[in-house]
Amino acid sequence: xxxxxxxxxxxxxxxxxxxxxxxxxxxxxxxxxxxxxxxxxxxxxxxxxxxxxxxxxxxxxxxxxxxxxxxxxxxxxxxxxxxxxxxxxxxxxxxxxxxxxxxxxxxxxxxxxxxxxxxxxxxxxxxxxxxxxxxxxxxxxxx
Amino acid sequence: xxxxxxxxxxxxxxxxxxxxxxxxxxxxxxxxxxxxxxxxxxxxxxxxxxxxxxxxxxxxxxxxxxxxxxxxxxxxxxxxxxxxxxxxxxxxxxxxxxxxxxxxxxxxxxxxxxxxxxxxxxxxxxxxxxxx
Numbered sequence: 001x002x003x004x005x006x007x008x009x010x011x012x013x014x015x016x017x018x019x020x021x022x023x024x025x026x027x028x029x030x031x032x033x034x035x036x037x038x039x040x041x042x043x044x045x046x047x048x049x050x051x052x053x054x055x056x057x058x059x060x061x062x063x064x065x066x067x068x069x070x071x072x073x074x075x076x077x078x079x080x081x082x083x084x085x086x087x088x089x090x091x092x093x094x095x096x097x098x099x100x101x102x103x104x105x106x107x108x109x110x111x112x113x114x115x116x117x118x119x120x121x122x123x124x125x126x127x128x129x130x131x132x133x134x135x136x137x138x139x140x141x142x143x
Numbered sequence: 144x145x146x147x148x149x150x151x152x153x154x155x156x157x158x159x160x161x162x163x164x165x166x167x168x169x170x171x172x173x174x175x176x177x178x179x180x181x182x183x184x185x186x187x188x189x190x191x192x193x194x195x196x197x198x199x200x201x202x203x204x205x206x207x208x209x210x211x212x213x214x215x216x217x218x219x220x221x222x223x224x225x226x227x228x229x230x231x232x233x234x235x236x237x238x239x240x241x242x243x244x245x246x247x248x249x250x251x252x253x254x255x256x257x258x259x260x261x262x263x264x265x266x267x268x269x270x271x272x273x274x275x
Contacts, residue, residue, distance in 0.1 A: 004158065008267075010172045010173050010174035014190075014209050016220075016222070017212070018238070018240075076214075
């Protein structure tokens, strides 16, 4: 026999959820990390010091991972369904940018780093076209 | 005597709900976490939810509903229906406290197929027992 207490004990939690979205977004974050990858790859190829080259690889992998994170934040958090209507290739561009960041992480291919920068610039265009600077930064970017 | 009436009412309502929950697969009891539905629902509020209504009809604007969190599988959200699309396939869900709510403004409209439960009444705390 079920007791009243058992029956009235909630069986599940429901979330009146808030993840405190700060609303601040800027693809520049991804761009800076990606530029860092680009420069590190240049330095890697220019050097014959094996220790330095190893350091380049380690640091570049960390920067590439950061790039990917910032791309994902734009993709998953900033862009909304109405932005996808405005830019039908939005998902494709973000997906390719995320893939390109992975490739930069795995390789020392300067062309891959260049491609990544190009894709981040596409994200930047879409961010600007959807209100970017005025909507998501406190007072615009510092000049 | 008058002081005891609310208690009796709560006990009576409790027994009624208990019988209903035990008897029915359409009812369940849940606890609210988070404060995005303030002031209508507070953290710790316990509610009776039912899934009969939405098997018969679509959710309506103003109703408090449970929905799978589109961004975190396994988590269930409680929000109010702000609007249902003209095509009747998705709903715009909002918290009653806009500044403290992550909702359709962030994650977009939610398919009606993900909205099965309606919050019907609050049975705890006793001083705020009532229909929602």
